[in-house]
Amino acid sequence: MKNARFALIALFVVSSCFTRPGEDGIRSALGFHHSPEQVIKTLESADKSSREHFMLAVAYGKKDNRKKALFHFANSCFSSHYDLNLKLFPGPVYSFVTGFRFKSDYYNDAVAEIAEIFFNFREFEYSVKFADLVRKDDPGLYRDAILLKSRALSELNRHEDAMKTLADLADDLDDPGSRSLIKVRTASLYEKKSETAEALKAYLDALKIKDSGWQSGIAVKNSLKIAEKSGEAFSAEDALLLGKAAFNNALFSESADMLKKALTELKEESARADAVHFLIRAYVKGTKIPEADSAVQQYRGAKLPESDLQKTKANELWNSRNKTAAVAVYQGLVDKLTGAAHQEVLKRLAQHMAEKQPAGFEKYIIEYKTKYSEDPQCDFLLWMLGKSAMKRKDQAAATAYFEEGAAKYPQGIYTDNMRFWLYKIYEGAGKKAEKDKKFRELVVIHPDSAYTWTLMHRKQGEFSADSLSADFKAGLQQDDREAYLFAHTMLVILQKDFAERDRRAKSLPSRDLAEYTKLEKSVEKLTLSSSYKNQLLRLKKYFEAGYSDGITRELNMIPDDKEAQYDKNVVLAHFGSRYAHPYHGIFSTLELMKHHGISESFALMPLSTLRRICPVDFLECIDKTAGEFKIDRNMILAVIKAESLFNPRAVSPAGAEGLMQLMPATAKGVARELKMQEYELKDPCTSIRFGTHHLAWLDKMFKGNFDYMVSGYNAGSGNVRVWQRDISTEDADYFAEFIPFQETRYYIFNTRKFLYQYLIINK
Numbered sequence: 141m142k143n144a145r146f147a148l149i150a151l152f153v154v155s156s157c158f159t160r161p162g163e164d165g166i167r168s169a170l171g172f173h174h175s176p177e178q179v180i181k182t183l184e185s186a187d188k189s190s191r192e193h194f195m196l197a198v199a200y201g202k203k204d205n206r207k208k209a210l211f212h213f214a215n216s217c218f219s220s221h222y223d224l225n226l227k228l229f230p231g232p233v234y235s236f237v238t239g240f241r242f243k244s245d246y247y248n249d250a251v252a253e254i255a256e257i258f259f260n261f262r263e264f265e266y267s268v269k270f271a272d273l274v275r276k277d278d279p280g281l282y283r284d285a286i287l288l289k290s291r292a293l294s295e296l297n298r299h300e301d302a303m304k305t306l307a308d309l310a311d312d313l314d315d316p317g318s319r320s321l322i323k324v325r326t327a328s329l330y331e332k333k334s335e336t337a338e339a340l341k342a343y344l345d346a347l348k349i350k351d352s353g354w355q356s357g358i359a360v361k362n363s364l365k366i367a368e369k370s371g372e373a374f375s376a377e378d379a380l381l382l383g384k385a386a387f388n389n390a391l392f393s394e395s396a397d398m399l400k401k402a403l404t405e406l407k408e409e410s411a412r413a414d415a416v417h418f419l420i421r422a423y424v425k426g427t428k429i430p431e432a433d434s435a436v437q438q439y440r441g442a443k444l445p446e447s448d449l450q451k452t453k454a455n456e457l458w459n460s461r462n463k464t465a466a467v468a469v470y471q472g473l474v475d476k477l478t479g480a481a482h483q484e485v486l487k488r489l490a491q492h493m494a495e496k497q498p499a500g501f502e503k504y505i506i507e508y509k510t511k512y513s514e515d516p517q518c519d520f521l522l523w524m525l526g527k528s529a530m531k532r533k534d535q536a537a538a539t540a541y542f543e544e545g546a547a548k549y550p551q552g553i554y555t556d557n558m559r560f561w562l563y564k565i566y567e568g569a570g571k572k573a574e575k576d577k578k579f580r581e582l583v584v585i586h587p588d589s590a591y592t593w594t595l596m597h598r599k600q601g602e603f604s605a606d607s608l609s610a611d612f613k614a615g616l617q618q619d620d621r622e623a624y625l626f627a628h629t630m631l632v633i634l635q636k637d638f639a640e641r642d643r644r645a646k647s648l649p650s651r652d653l654a655e656y657t658k659l660e661k662s663v664e665k666l667t668l669s670s671s672y673k674n675q676l677l678r679l680k681k682y683f684e685a686g687y688s689d690g691i692t693r694e695l696n697m698i699p700d701d702k703e704a705q706y707d708k709n710v711v712l713a714h715f716g717s718r719y720a721h722p723y724h725g726i727f728s729t730l731e732l733m734k735h736h737g738i739s740e741s742f743a744l745m746p747l748s749t750l751r752r753i754c755p756v757d758f759l760e761c762i763d764k765t766a767g768e769f770k771i772d773r774n775m776i777l778a779v780i781k782a783e784s785l786f787n788p789r790a791v792s793p794a795g796a797e798g799l800m801q802l803m804p805a806t807a808k809g810v811a812r813e814l815k816m817q818e819y820e821l822k823d824p825c826t827s828i829r830f831g832t833h834h835l836a837w838l839d840k841m842f843k844g845n846f847d848y849m850v851s852g853y854n855a856g857s858g859n860v861r862v863w864q865r866d867i868s869t870e871d872a873d874y875f876a877e878f879i880p881f882q883e884t885r886y887y888i889f890n891t892r893k894f895l896y897q898y899l900i901i902n903k
Contacts, residue, residue: 165718165719165720166720167191167192167195167684167685167686168683168684168685168686168719168720168721169686169720169757170182170183170195170686171195171198171685171686171687172686172688172719172720172721172788172789173686173720173788173789173823173824174823174824175820175822175823176198176199176200176202176203177199177203178823179195179196179198179199180196180199180200180203183195183196183199184196188215188222189219190215190216190217190218190219190244190245190246191216191244191245191246191681191684191685193212193213193215193216193222193246194212194213194216194244194246194249194250194685194687195685195686195687196208196212197209197210197211197212197213197216197250197253198685198687198689200212201253206257206260206261207228209253209257210228210233210254210257211226211228213249213250213251213253213254213257214226214233214236214237214250214254216244216246216247216249216250217236217237217243217244217246217247217250217251218239218241218242218243218244218247219241219242219243219244220241220242221239221241221242223236230258230263230265230266231266233254234266234269234270237250237251237254237270237273238273245680245681245684246681246685248274248275248277248278248281248282249278249281249690251270251271251273251274251285252270252271252274252281252284252285252288254270255267255268255270255271255273255274255285255288255289255292256288258270259288259291259292262295264292264293264295264296265292265296267288267289267292268289268292268293268296271285271286271288271289271292272289274286276312277674277675277678278675278678278690278694279313279318279675279694279697280693280694280696280697281690281693281694282312283309283313283318283321283697284693286305286306286308286309287306287309287321287322287325289305290302290303290305290306290309290325290329291325293305294329294332299329299332299333302329303326303329306322306325306326306329307326309322310322310323315697315699316349316350317350317353317355317696318697319349319350320346320347320349320350320353320355320356320359321346321355323342323343323345323346323349323359324342324343324346324355324358324359326342327339327340327342327343327346327359327362328362330342331362331366336366336369336370336372337370337372339362339366340363340366340367340370340372343359343360343362343363343366344359344363344378344381344382346359347359347360347363347381347382347385348381351381351384351385351388352385352388352389356385356388356389357389357391359385360382360385360386360389360391360394361391363382364382364394374398374401375405376401376402376404376405376406376411377402377406377411379398379399379401379402379405380398380399380402380406380411380414380415382394382398383395383396383397383398383399383401383402383415383418383419383422384399384414384418386398386422387418387421387422387425390425392422392423392425392426393422393426395418395419395422396419396422396423396426396428396431399415399418399419399422400419402415403415403416403419403439409443412443412444413443413444416435416439416444416449417449417452419435419439420432420435420436420449420452420453420456421452421453421456423435424453424456424457424460425456425460429465432453433453435449436449436450436453447473447476447477447481448481450469450472450473451469451473451477451481451485453469454466454469454470454473454485457469458488463492466488467488467489467492470485470488470489471489473485474486474489483511483512483515486504486507486508486511486512487508487512487515487517489504489508490504490505490507490508490509490521491520491521493505494520494521494524494525495524497524497528501528502525502528505521505524505525506525508521509521509522513548516549516552516553517553518545518548518549519545519548519549519552519553519554519555519558520552520553520554522541522542522544522545522548522549522554522558523541523542523545523554523557523558525537525541526538526539526541526542526545526558526561527561527877529541530561531878535565535568535569538561538565539562539565541558542558542559542561542562542565543562545558546558546559546562546581550585551585555585555586556582556585556586556589556591556592557591559578559581559582559585559586559591560578560582560589560591560592560594560595560873561877562574562578563575563578563579563582563595564871564873566578579595579599580622580626581622582595583595583596583625583626583629583630584621584622584625584626584629586739587629587739587740587741587742587743587744588739588740588741589893590886590889590890590892590893591889593892593893593896593897594873594889594892594893594896596629596630596633596896597633597892597896597899600630600633600634603630603634605631605634605635608627608630608631608634609627609631611623611624611626611627612624612627612628612631612644615627616647616648619649621649621652624648625652625743628641628644628645628648628743629741629742629743631644632742632743632900633742633900636899636900636903637903638747638750641743642747645743645744648744652744653744655736655737655738656736656738656741656744656745656746656749657746658736659729659732659733659736659738659749660745660746660748660749662710662732663710663713663714663729663732663748663749663752664714664748666710666711666714667710668707668710668711669703669706669707670701670703670704670706670707671704672698672699672704672707672708673707675694675697675698676698676707676708676711677711678694679691679694679695679711679715680715682694683715683716683718683719683721684719686719686720686721688789695708702735705731706732706735708728709728709729709731709732709735710728710732712724712725712727712728713725713728713729713732713752716728716752717751717752717755720757722752722755722757722785722786722787723784723785723786723787723790725752725753725755726752726753726755726781726785726786727785729749729752729753730753740753742897742900750901754781754894754897754898754901755786756777756898756901756902757786758780758786758799758824758825758828759773761824761825761828761829762776762777762780762828765825765828765829765832766832768829768832769832769833769835769836770836771832771835771836771839773898773902774895774898774899774902775835775846775895776828776831776832776835777894777898777902778891778892778894778895778897778898779800779831779835779850779853779891779894780799780800780828780831781894782850782887782890782891782894783796783799783800783801783831784798784799784800784801786799787799788822788823788824788827789822797821797822797827798821798822798823798824798826798827798830798831799824799827799828799831800827800828800830800831800832800834801831802821802827802830802831802834804821806834807819807821807830810830810833810834811830813833814829814830814833831853834853835849835853838852838853838857841857842857842860846892846895847872847875847876847888847892848860848864850887850888850891851863851876851879851884851887851888854881854883854884854887854888855879855881855883855884855887859881859884863875863879863880867879876888876889
């Protein structure tokens with residue numbers, strides 16, 4: 141194993157400057173990416189520190205082997221003291237963990253887990269004692285331990301002590317989720333004591349703190365049960381509260397009942413309006429459209445205009461993905477509304493027409509972009525108008541729409557699409573100057589665009605390093621930013637030499653590099669400014685052990701405010717790249733870029749930033765599999781990034797799993813071909829092998845055509861055959877652009893981009 145590890149590290153050093161974490165990440169990778177069985181097999185025979193004991197305890201816990209978990213949790217408590225003959229009874233374990241020794245980083249977690257194990261063994265007195273050992277350093281862990289303590293006290297019929305424990309905990313925590321949960325637990329204690337009025341009050345208090353999330357779902361259901369059994373009546377205000385919370389928890393029938401009750405008594409106008417709008421929404425979400433229409437008619441009036449209520453109904457239809465029904469309502473409303481309401485409705489009509497393109501669809505689009513041209517999302521409408529013109533071969537109209545979009549929204553979300561197709565149109569028309577101008581704009585303004593990468597890869601052979609170097613120097617001398625950035629970027633694409641890139645970058649004005657440098661220094665030095673700094677830094681221990689549950693639990697305690705979220709992303713980017721969790725490294729770095737207002741530029745980002753957003757993790761498995769199935773390493777890396785952002789535990793809404801996101805049916809077929817009866821798709825090497833086998837099959841089917849291969853991987857080979865038949869073109873870009881599946885369109889262009897990036901990285 142050791143020889144394989146050193147061979148792997150040597151391979152990284154020889155093959156690429158993009159080295160991966162060494163010793164720091166080896167244990168982390170085991171915890172993050174491998175099964176409990178593999179963790180146990182690897183660590184039971186290894187030398188163990190507190191970290192290895194903690195990892196083994198977690199693994200045995202997942203296997204439901206509580207005695208083994210207890211043994212290793214206890215032995216993870218101290219930095220250098222272990223008792224391999226520890227008797228696994230409450231008293232000896234408690235004596236051991238309360239000994240006067242240097243505590244490890246895992247002490248808090250270990251005693252909290254031991255408290256839960258003894259709770260499950262019904263040793264409630266000891267569960268309380270172990271929970272009392274948990275410090276407040278990790279707020280999520282502390283909260284869960286004290287909640288467990290309150291349950292243990294309740295089991296001991298010490299209900300008043302349990303109540304006081306929860307009240308004290310509420311004083312220690314200020315996040316709404318925790319405070320709501322404490323109220324729900326308090327209510328359950330009152331129910332045990334048959335104090336239903338107090339229980340009901342506590343459940344309603346929970347909803348006043350937070351009326352969405354799983355805690356609120358419990359509060360709603362239990363409140364309704366108590367009221368039904370006890371005959372307790374809700375006030376109008378409480379009925380409104382319950383109705384809204386029920387709606388937020390998809391209890392639409394219950395929501396409507398409560399809201400109707402509230403409306404029989406509510407007098408205050410704003411509260412009545414709130415109840416009426418939620419009632420209509422509840423009927424729509426519950427697919428009771430006639431009842432929604434009746435509510436509109438019943439409650440309309442001077443204070444609640446019918447047009448406003450119809451808009452609420454249409455909005456909920458839209459949000460429920462019943463856009464056809466929503467559009468029918470919007471069309472009847474649009475001329476009756478003014479101001480922001482008119483803009484919102486007209487925008488949705490324009491967007492829907494742009495996507496569906498029925499006869500005469502241009503009317504709403506043109507009206508919207510004319511009346512509300514200040515809305516940057518008009519670039520999407522111009523893109524769709526131009527795309528429609530391209531499809532009907534009206535290049536003049538397409539050019540006009542795209543040029544308008546590029547001029548009015550130079551850095552819009554869809555402006556790179558428009559510049560790319562303007563390039564293609566001008567190329568077809570033989571207009572070299574116009575074509576070259578669009579290419580330069582793409583490179584300088586949209587360096588992160590998949591369209592830009594497509595052209596840079598294709599056109600690199602048209603340039604020489606000498607001429608680009610001369611252009612770079614001349615651009616700097618003349619302070620022509622477009623000239624020097626274009627030349628610098630194309631030199632990176634052409635030379636694929638990061639040392640030369642960094643030497644050249646020293647000549648760039650500081651304004652071009654300042655935000656990239658600031659971001660990277662924050663990540664490298666862990667520069668944090670929020671009050672959650674210490675809490676976030678303590679995540680290090682979980683990254684070292686590959687303990688995702690601990691990371692998730694503590695991150696859930698971080699509020700959504702800008703400063704705290706920035707610090708969160710700094711910490712995740714740093715620890716993710718250092719401790720073998722590339723997904724956190726990629727995602728958090730991209731989030732930080734948004735904060736800094738910068739784009740993903742291969743020419744300007746520090747090398748360490750590039751390493752994070754283009755990782756080469758799992759390379760031993762990738763290279764072995766690439767050789768087995770004759771698929772290029774860079775293609776495998778590109779597909780992994782496109783599919784899962786290097787997250788082996790990823791599960792899509794459709795049920796695809798693992799690094800390469802195979803659907804269970806596809807995986808079953810691959811396993812049959814590979815003669816494997818048992819497999820785990822969340823195992824990195826298994827996912828890579830299965831995914832690459834599937835790519836090899838697609839490679840054979842589509843004779844090496846990359847776009848067809850990846851579109852088949854994303855949408856199925858049958859769909860690709862249909863598109864080949866229906867989209868009559870020799871132009872690969874046109875084929876990709878006019879595929880009817882939006883996800884697959886993006887997938888082709890993005891996977892191209894990632895492939896071209898890895899070709900540079902793995903030169």
